[in-house]
Amino acid sequence: MNTEERLRNFKEICRKVGLKITHQRLEIFKELLNSHDHPTVEKLYHRLQPKLPTISIDTVYRTLTTLEKHDLIVRVETEESQARFEGRMEEHHHAICKKCGGITDFYWEFPDEASLPAEILNWGQLVKKSLTLHGICEQCIQEE
Amino acid sequence: MNTEERLRNFKEICRKVGLKITHQRLEIFKELLNSHDHPTVEKLYHRLQPKLPTISIDTVYRTLTTLEKHDLIVRVETEESQARFEGRMEEHHHAICKKCGGITDFYWEFPDEASLPAEILNWGQLVKKSLTLHGICEQCIQEE
DNA sequence: TTCTAAGATAGGAATGGTTCTTATTGGCAG
DNA sequence: CTGCCAATAAGAACCATTCCTATCTTAGAA
Incomplete structure (x- = not known):
């Protein structure tokens, strides 16, 4: 959209x-x-x-x-x-920089729900799967 | 430990x-x-x-x-x-219930870093990858 | 063990993000 | 166009978190 x-x-x-x-x-x-x-x-x-x-x-x-x-x-x-x-509504994921707090969006197709452990497949009704990466972005590395 | x-x-x-x-x-x-x-x-x-x-x-x-x-x-x-x-320090993931706010831990091996988009592999230095599932837990479904 | 300096804590005050209260405004159905 | 009711502005209140400072504790030295 x-x-x-x-x-x-x-x-x-x-x-x-x-x-x-x-x-x-x-x-x-x-x-x-x-x-x-x-x-x-x-x-x-x-x-x-x-x-x-x-x-x-x-x-x-x-x-x-x-x-x-x-x-x-x-x-x-x-x-x-x-x-x-x-405002972005398409399912996407985030990379967060520990240093500057910046958040970068990225798209990534979740491999396969079956790869999740059985305990979680029975946990309830899943609505969203979000992957969050933590680290230090290139710009902050340069500035160190 | x-x-x-x-x-x-x-x-x-x-x-x-x-x-x-x-x-x-x-x-x-x-x-x-x-x-x-x-x-x-x-x-x-x-x-x-x-x-x-x-x-x-x-x-x-x-x-x-x-x-x-x-x-x-x-x-x-x-x-x-x-x-x-x-207090749990082993890398693990969370399922969060929208209804009761409860957080359930689970283990899941991340498929392969190469499956991430190239833009993110060049984003910076990754420290942690955490998957968070959102939904409604079985207990809250029952109570509805 | 005792002493001492630096670090840590308790308690209350202050701060900052968020929500509530209330009088007023404005969207929209009729 | 009119009136009703939801939505807003402004400031007060609220609540989670942090700061201030006098007092206490830890850890290392004597």
Whole structure:
């Protein structure tokens, strides 16, 4: 799905579940679609200032939580205390740099569910499999 | 490594890096070794009350951060705001239940590093590969 | 063993990220 | 166009985590 399709989908989902399509929701969603660095709420808030100078940070929090609930965006799993979000919805994976905290996306096809241990296949209902690589990115290695 | 070996290793590492072996550090480490539910700081704090009735929660935070820095324990990556820790050090993976938040450990041999996309193999220096499964555990399915 | 210096802790205050409260605004169905 | 109800802004409140500092403990020296 490209940006336009994502926006159409966004509006459709909102209509379907009874969410009003407000200026703020639309701008927050669009801003996240254009952000490929898995921004924190604070970062998004600042990026939105030019378009929405009076928006409150609470609205950003509330909206992201709402969008997440309806599977329009994803909350990224990290060890940090600050929440980070992304707009990319295709199943993909992350490489996280221990040094700078940067997150890089990558695609990788999961080998075969049967390669998982039996105990986990019986664990429950699997929804998502995400591989996270930890290490130090090339740029941080150079800077050492 | 069994518990006894882990404790010996703990003391050795402390000596090596100049950390004093305090009663609190030892008890916090032992408590985490005995906990298999990836407890939050708050939970550990309460479990330690019987043995260390006057311990402050700051000490638990500080100690866990210190132990993590020296690779004696691991901070678990979740979407939650509260930090969770574990004492298991063998490389393993997690299945997280969306409903109850429970985390189940499992072992799984990573197929082959060459199966990762080239872009990631050149990303930097990889330290750890962790697979996280998301879904709903059997118990929560039953309860629905 | 005793002494001492440096490091560690307890307790409370402070901080920072996130959520709640409330008055006001604005989307949208009729 | 109008009214209802959801959504927002602003600031207060909340909660997890960290800081401050006086006191205590550990580990090494005497």
